[in-house]
Amino acid sequence: MPSLNREIVNFGGNVRFRPTHYYEPRTEAEVLDILRTHAHGQIRVAAALHSWSNLLVSDDAVVCLRHFRDITTRVDAAGDTWVTIGAGCRVKHALKALRPLGLTLPAIGLITEQFVAGAIATGTHGSGNHGLGHYVQEVRIAAYDGQTGEPGIFTISSGDELRAARCHLGCLGIILSVTLKARPEYHVGERNARYKQLDDVVARESQQPLQHFFLVPHQWEFVAQHRCIVPPVTGPLYRFDRWAYFAGWFVTMDVGLHLTFKLLAGVIRRPSVTRQFFRRVMPYLLIEEKTFVGRSDRVLTWEHELFRHMEIEMFVPRQHLAAAVDHIRAVLTVCDGSEELDPLARERLQRAGLLEPLLAVRGAFTHHYPICVRRVFCDDTLMSMSSGDGHDWYSFSFITLAQPRDGFRKMADYLARSMTQLFGARPHWGKYCPLDGETLRTLYPRWTEFDAVCRRYDPRGVFQNDFTRAALGRQ
Numbered sequence: 001m002p003s004l005n006r007e008i009v010n011f012g013g014n015v016r017f018r019p020t021h022y023y024e025p026r027t028e029a030e031v032l033d034i035l036r037t038h039a040h041g042q043i044r045v046a047a048a049l050h051s052w053s054n055l056l057v058s059d060d061a062v063v064c065l066r067h068f069r070d071i072t073t074r075v076d077a078a079g080d081t082w083v084t085i086g087a088g089c090r091v092k093h094a095l096k097a098l099r100p101l102g103l104t105l106p107a108i109g110l111i112t113e114q115f116v117a118g119a120i121a122t123g124t125h126g127s128g129n130h131g132l133g134h135y136v137q138e139v140r141i142a143a144y145d146g147q148t149g150e151p152g153i154f155t156i157s158s159g160d161e162l163r164a165a166r167c168h169l170g171c172l173g174i175i176l177s178v179t180l181k182a183r184p185e186y187h188v189g190e191r192n193a194r195y196k197q198l199d200d201v202v203a204r205e206s207q208q209p210l211q212h213f214f215l216v217p218h219q220w221e222f223v224a225q226h227r228c229i230v231p232p233v234t235g236p237l238y239r240f241d242r243w244a245y246f247a248g249w250f251v252t253m254d255v256g257l258h259l260t261f262k263l264l265a266g267v268i269r270r271p272s273v274t275r276q277f278f279r280r281v282m283p284y285l286l287i288e289e290k291t292f293v294g295r296s297d298r299v300l301t302w303e304h305e306l307f308r309h310m311e312i313e314m315f316v317p318r319q320h321l322a323a324a325v326d327h328i329r330a331v332l333t334v335c336d337g338s339e340e341l342d343p344l345a346r347e348r349l350q351r352a353g354l355l356e357p358l359l360a361v362r363g364a365f366t367h368h369y370p371i372c373v374r375r376v377f378c379d380d381t382l383m384s385m386s387s388g389d390g391h392d393w394y395s396f397s398f399i400t401l402a403q404p405r406d407g408f409r410k411m412a413d414y415l416a417r418s419m420t421q422l423f424g425a426r427p428h429w430g431k432y433c434p435l436d437g438e439t440l441r442t443l444y445p446r447w448t449e450f451d452a453v454c455r456r457y458d459p460r461g462v463f464q465n466d467f468t469r470a471a472l473g474r475q
């Protein structure tokens with residue numbers, strides 16, 4: 001039975017709506033009944049609601065698959081273990097189930113709260129790896145037959161259909177389960193270091209392939225978390241050392257630093273204090289020159305979900321990394337109210353018609369969060385942000401803990417528009433996305449193939465909403 005008039009609110013609190021019908025089916029037969037009932041309406045799936053974009057919205061039916069969380073494994077002739085995960089299983093529960101088998105997932109993001117089908121919907125990724133969806137080899141979906149329009153259950157396991165399902169945007173149908181090859185558990189060594197030059201950080205990638213780094217606003221230097229696969233370290237003394245590091249990280253970074261950001265952005269609200277904090281305190285908080293080793297999912301994740309925030313993340317092709325850093329510095333400095341703008345940057349923006357719009361947001365927002373930069377390998381997908389022709393992408397995350405968010409939105413809107421125009425940058429599908437459909441389509445050369453797959457499983461467009469319709473040029 002559907003619940004009526006239930007309000008859906010996402011993690012960031014920026015997306016709120018009341019669908020007419022809300023379902024939590026327990027069986028595939030119930031899912032097919034929902035498809036029958038809404039065959040001429042609209043259906044979207046709500047997973048862990050950790051997205052900030054309008055992908056989530058449906059006026060008609062919303063379906064939550066939280067009861068679909070079975071996990072099964074099989075070992076193939078080559079000795080590889082394949083895991084089939086129910087769409088409503090959280091990433092953290094899949095990791096927990098694989099642990100006793102000495103296995104883990106091939107990729108994870110900074111948190112593991114997402115449902116597996118929700119994570120792959122938007123191209124969820126970490127650093128020094130592909131997105132999780134890239135590794136998916138089979139997907140079971142409840143959708144509509146392209147010929148008859150009748151609801152049914154289909155298996156997708158090859159070609160452009162699989163490439164579409166690997167970053168599906170909720171447009172193919174209701175994903176019921178996802179199958180991928182598990183990888184043997186591994187340990188990661190992490191070491192923090194500060195750098196003045198971008199080139200010095202990037203030069204470490206070959207030895208530290210899982211690293212990510214932060215551009216420190218207002219100071220404009222870099223803090224890197226070097227990360228690489230290492231053998232596990234055991235022994236009671238080391239175990240204590242590691243425990244102390246993770247506990248220390250939780251208290252100082254996951255909680256303490258975030259409380260400080262909230263204080264700076266929400267209570268003190270003085271740009272000069274924020275600037276001084278980032279110039280004199282923030283870069284020196286990390287323990288440097290000591291390597292800590294831990295299980296991959298412990299080292300690669302944070303308790304980033306403790307504080308509700310808003311985020312935009314922009315992906316630029318590798319060749320534009322250095323120019324993007326310079327551009328971000330210029331934009332954030334002007335948004336912070338500065339009159340100074342490097343003459344070369346001014347000229348470049350003037351030529352691109354981006355100078356006037358930047359001056360219009362001068363003083364709109366003082367950024368108060370380190371900008372996380374991650375390297376994402378090219379995905380074999382049609383629509384994920386790092387899909388493409390083989391080169392790596394670098395993602396830049398901009399986060400705010402401030403309320404209200406109008407100033408942040410102005411800065412984010414300008415960043416999205418200018419980075420797209422200058423560098424072909426793509427916004428994360430799951431994060432704040434201010435670009436219009438026409439612009440989004442210019443960023444994804446294979447969107448027509450994606451749309452064709454969607455039409456094959458959904459001839460009447462039941463799984464589309466305003467956001468996806470605009471992105472696929474269906475308005």
Ligand SMILES: Cc1cc2nc3c(=O)[nH]c(=O)nc-3n(C[C@H](O)[C@H](O)[C@H](O)COP(=O)(O)OP(=O)(O)OC[C@H]3O[C@@H](n4cnc5c(N)ncnc54)[C@H](O)[C@@H]3O)c2cc1C
Nearest residue numbers: 047048049050051109110115117118121124125170175430
């Ligand atoms: C604190 C925090 C940290 C984050 N860290 C990262 C990170 O490190 N890397 C990264 O890339 N992203 C990150 N994200 C973004 C997040 O991973 C994505 O937005 C992800 O899509 C959220 O998954 P979800 O389960 O909450 O899905 P939802 O947000 O609930 O849904 C996302 C989309 O998937 C569709 N969908 C979900 N399940 C199904 C299904 N079964 N069938 C059909 N459609 C479905 C929904 O309709 C919707 O369109 C983070 C988000 C937060 C809040």
